[in-house]
Every structure is written in C-alpha cells, then in structure tokens.
Amino acid sequence: MSELNIVLLGPPGAGKGTQAARLQEDFGLQYIATGNILRDAVRDGTELGTKAKEYMDRGDLVPDDLIIAMIKECLQHERANGFILDGFPRTERQAQALDEELEQLARTLNAALLIDVDEQAVVERLSQRRVCVKGQHNFHMAFDPPKHPDRCDVDGSRLVQRDDDRPEVIQHRLRQYREKTAPVIGYYERQGILRRVDGSRSPDEVGDQIRATLAAVRFEEQV
Ligand SMILES: [Zn+2]
Numbered sequence: 001m002s003e004l005n006i007v008l009l010g011p012p013g014a015g016k017g018t019q020a021a022r023l024q025e026d027f028g029l030q031y032i033a034t035g036n037i038l039r040d041a042v043r044d045g046t047e048l049g050t051k052a053k054e055y056m057d058r059g060d061l062v063p064d065d066l067i068i069a070m071i072k073e074c075l076q077h078e079r080a081n082g083f084i085l086d087g088f089p090r091t092e093r094q095a096q097a098l099d100e101e102l103e104q105l106a107r108t109l110n111a112a113l114l115i116d117v118d119e120q121a122v123v124e125r126l127s128q129r130r131v132c133v134k135g136q137h138n139f140h141m142a143f144d145p146p147k148h149p150d151r152c153d154v155d156g157s158r159l160v161q162r163d164d165d166r167p168e169v170i171q172h173r174l175r176q177y178r179e180k181t182a183p184v185i186g187y188y189e190r191q192g193i194l195r196r197v198d199g200s201r202s203p204d205e206v207g208d209q210i211r212a213t214l215a216a217v218r219f220e221e222q223v
Contacts, residue, residue, distance in 0.1 A: 002221070003082035004029060004214065005107060007089065007098075009185060010115035012164075012173045013122035013129075014199045015206060017138060019115065020086045022207050027214070030080040034067060034087035037074070039136065059169040061090060061176055068097045075101060082110075092183045111217045112188035113210060115199035119174055126170050130159040143203055 004027055008016045017033065024031045038056065041049030048070065052062045071088055089095040102109060117125075128141040132152030139146045139159060146152065150159050163169065188194040195213045199206055 003107070004218070005082045005102070005109050006214070007085045007109060007112040007188070008115070009112055009181070009188075010199060011117060011119065011122050011177045011181075012170065013126040014115040014117045015125070015143075015203055016086050016115060018140075018144070018203050019207060019210055020084045023084050023210065023214075026211065028081040030074075030077075030083040032071065032074045032083055032085050032088070034062075034070070034085075036136070037070060038062065056164070059164055059172040059176075061180065064091060064093050064097070068094060071098070072101055075105060075107075089184055091180050092187050095184050095187045109193060110221070111214065112185075112191075112194050113213065114185060114194060114196045115206065116196055117199035121200060122174060123167065123170055126165045127161075127167060129161065129165050131162055132157045132159050 006023070006029070008020055010016055017035075020031050020033065023029055038049070038052050042053045042056070043049070048066060051066060055062045067088060067090075071085070075083070085098075089098050098109070125140070125142075130139045130141065130146070130150075131137065132139075132155060134152065134155050134157035137152050137154045138144070139152075141149075146159060151157070152159055164173065185194065195217070197206060197209050197213060201209075
C-alpha cells in the first residue's frame, strides 16, 4: 500500500486535532501538528520557540519562513504510512513550499481535507476546550469531558484554558483564517485534491465521513 499524505484544513475549533488523532491511530500516519510543535518549542525555550512566542501571544500567525523550516525538518524524519499535517499550510505561500519540498522527496499529497463549520459554532466550541498543564492532554467540556471537571484523566494535573482559546483571541484567529487560509482552500481545489467534510456533526460522524472519503481517494488512485 502506498503512503497516505493528508493536509487537514478548517477554521480553528473545527475539531482538526480530534480527527487527526483518530487518523493517526486508524491509518498509522505521522501526525505533524504545528501548534503542538510550537508550544513544545515555547515551553522548552528553544530559539524557534522564543521567536514564535511573541507572534503567538498576540494571536498572530507565526511567519512563513519559521514554519516552513520546521515542517521541512519534520518531513525528512522517518515516515510512517504517511503523514497528517495540521496547522500547515496556512497561507498559499506555505502550500507552494510544501509542494516543492514533497517533490524533492518524491512524495505526493493525496488529499486536502476541509472540515467545514460555521464561525458561531467555532466560538462556542473553542471556549469549551481545556488542556492539562502537565502533558497537554486535550478535553472538551461537551464532546470529550474529563471525569472530573478540572482534572486531567490521564495524569491528574490541572485543566486550563489556553490563552488562544479566549473569545477575543478566537475572533482574531477567525479573521486571520478568513483572510489568509481561504486562498489555500482554492489552491487545493484547483489541484483537484480538496475534499469537504461536514464538521457540524458529532466527532464520531465526522470521523466516519473522513474514513469514507479517504477510502474513496485510495480507490480512485488505484483505478
Ligand atoms: Zn494530562
């Protein structure tokens, strides 16, 4: 079986992280989430982390060059059965850089999965997200609630709201998404690899639709 390389698209709060975790498990894919990599870099105080932190604190996108360098490094590491990119590309320039890098590595992108949800739903969803202070385990008070309201099920540490899940920062991120990421959708649509998934449904239903979509992608490639 050839590898399966996917870009996950959708506004912040569309449930990309949740779906990516399922894909990682179901298909054995390498999960490359720029948000997690950046947060780790910030926590560890690396050079990239220090540079990126000032942008993230404002709810701004980290500059292309920083992100592209980081992704290139990830893609050169050992490949599993393919990868899921989450949080990248966020601009058309990043999408072009990804294509160039993949071409050099003789790999191809199989699908850009767009999880579609409306903005009001996004604000409601994001404001209910919690993350633990120790292991960065994610919970959602409606879809994936912890057993105890303010404790992590995995390691018992305290659950908090991320700074970038505050309502005013969410609005800012949605504006950025509209302005910069929307062209990325058009970019993949022109390549004929964009697949839309209805993100307004439950995480299980969205997951089922994604699996069906990817099965169809695989089937079309074999024909
Ligand atoms: Zn935890």
